[in-house]
Amino acid sequence: MIIGSISENQEIEKRIAITPEVIKKYKSLGLDVHLSKNYGLNLGIKDEEYEQLGAKIIHEENEVLNLSDIVVQLGMLSDDKSSLLKESQILVGILNPYNNKDKLQKLVKKKINLFSLELLPRITRAQSMDILSSQSNLAGYKAVVESFANFEKVVPMMMTAAGTVPAAKVLVVGAGVAGLQAIATAKRMGAIVFATDVRMASKEQVESLGGKFLTVDGAENLETEGGYAKEASENFKKKQEDLLFETLKKIDIVICTALIPGKKAPLIIKEKMIDNMQPGSVIYDLAAIQGGNTAFSEVDKVIEKNGVKIIGESNILNKLPVSSSNLYAKNMFNFVENLFDKESKKIDIKLEDEIIEKTLIK
Numbered sequence: 001m002i003i004g005s006i007s008e009n010q011e012i013e014k015r016i017a018i019t020p021e022v023i024k025k026y027k028s029l030g031l032d033v034h035l036s037k038n039y040g041l042n043l044g045i046k047d048e049e050y051e052q053l054g055a056k057i058i059h060e061e062n063e064v065l066n067l068s069d070i071v072v073q074l075g076m077l078s079d080d081k082s083s084l085l086k087e088s089q090i091l092v093g094i095l096n097p098y099n100n101k102d103k104l105q106k107l108v109k110k111k112i113n114l115f116s117l118e119l120l121p122r123i124t125r126a127q128s129m130d131i132l133s134s135q136s137n138l139a140g141y142k143a144v145v146e147s148f149a150n151f152e153k154v155v156p157m158m159m160t161a162a163g164t165v166p167a168a169k170v171l172v173v174g175a176g177v178a179g180l181q182a183i184a185t186a187k188r189m190g191a192i193v194f195a196t197d198v199r200m201a202s203k204e205q206v207e208s209l210g211g212k213f214l215t216v217d218g219a220e221n222l223e224t225e226g227g228y229a230k231e232a233s234e235n236f237k238k239k240q241e242d243l244l245f246e247t248l249k250k251i252d253i254v255i256c257t258a259l260i261p262g263k264k265a266p267l268i269i270k271e272k273m274i275d276n277m278q279p280g281s282v283i284y285d286l287a288a289i290q291g292g293n294t295a296f297s298e299v300d301k302v303i304e305k306n307g308v309k310i311i312g313e314s315n316i317l318n319k320l321p322v323s324s325s326n327l328y329a330k331n332m333f334n335f336v337e338n339l340f341d342k343e344s345k346k347i348d349i350k351l352e353d354e355i356i357e358k359t360l361i362k
Contacts, residue, residue, distance in 0.1 A: 004034040004068030006061040014321040016040050017072040019329040023053040030345040034068055036061045043322050072332050076100050087111040094118050097361055098262040104361050114361035121358045128334040133177045134327040139286055139316050140181030147253050147284040150309055156190020167192050171251045173268055173293055174258030175202035178286060182255045183211045216240050248273050254283040256293035269294040279307025288312030
C-alpha cells in the first residue's frame with residue numbers, strides 16, 4: 001500500500017503532514033511513501049533527504065494522488081485535486097467539516113473514506129493523535145511571544161536605581177490547551193496573569209500554572225461531555241461582560257483563545273471594553289479566523305483603536321512551521337497506525353473503534 005502527500009498552498013499553509021522522522025515508521029508498517037517534488041523544501045528539507053530514508057519523490061502532484069491508497073494533508077484538498085480521488089481511497093487531515101460540508105458530501109458519495117482529525121474524541125487512547133492539542137499548544141506559546149513583541153513596555157518587573165518598572169498584566173480569555181500554554185508562557189516571562197473560561201474545571205488548571213482565575217458569580221459549568229466549551233446563556237454573558245469591563249482597565253495584554261467547535265467564535269471583548277483599556281495595550285486574537293473574540297478583529301491585520309493594538313491571525317502556526325509540522329506528522333502517523341491491520345498489512349476501518357467512528361465523515 002502507498003501513503004502519499006502533496007504540497008499545501010503555501011500562501012495559506014506552510015506546514016507539512018509527513019516529515020523525515022516518520023518515514024521509517026510508515027515503512028515499518030509496510031507502507032511505501034510517495035511525496036510531490038519539493039514537498040518539504042519550504043522547511044529546508046530537500047527531496048534527497050526523503051529519498052535517503054526510502055520515500056519516493058514524484059514530479060506530478062496528480063500522480064501522487066492517483067497512486068496513493070492513503071492521502072494525508074493539513075487541510076482540505078483544492079476542488080481540482082479532490083476531484084481526482086477515487087473510490088476506496090482514504091483522505092486524512094483537518095478537513096473542517098463544518099465549513100466544507102457540501103464538498104465532503106460529494107466525496108462521500110464517491111465512496112472515498114474521509115477522516116477529519118479535529119473530530120477526535122477526547123479519550124486517553126487518542127491523545128497521541130490529538131492534533132488540536134499539539135497545534136494549540138504551540139499557538140498559545142507563539143501568541144504570547146508575538147503579543148509581547150508588539151507591547152512597547154517591559155514585561156517582567158524590573159528594579160533599577162532609577163526606579164521600579166511594574167510587571168505587565170496579562171489576561172487570557174479561554175483556558176483550553178492554547179490558553180493554558182499562554183498562561184504558562186506569560187508567567188515564565190514574568191507577567192502577572194489572569195484568566196477566564198466558561199468551564200469551571202479550568203479554575204484548578206489555571207491556578208496550578210500561577211494564574212488568577214476570574215470567576216463570574218453563580219457561574220455555570222459550560223462544558224460538553226467531550227471536554228469542549230459550549231455556548232453560554234445570556235445571563236452568564238452579561239455577568240462575564242461586567243467582570244471583564246472592570247478587569248480590562250488594569251490589563252496590558254489580552255490573549256484571546258475562546259472557540260466553540262463548529263460555530264462562530266463568541267464575541268467577548270466588546271467595543272466599550274476596548275474604550276476602557278489603557279493606550280499602549282495589546283489584544284492578540286487567535287480566534288480571528290472564526291470571527292474573533294474581540295470587536296474590530298480582522299484576519300492578518302493590526303487594527304488600532306484608542307491606542308489599543310488588536311492583532312488578528314489566520315494561521316499563527318505558519319510562524320512555527322517546523323515545530324508544528326513535526327508534531328502534526330507524529331499525530332498523523334499514530335492515527336494511520338490505528339487504521340492499519342498489521343497482520344494483513346491493510347487498512348481496516350473498524351467502526352466499533354470510537355476513534356475511527358468519530359473521525360469518519362459520513
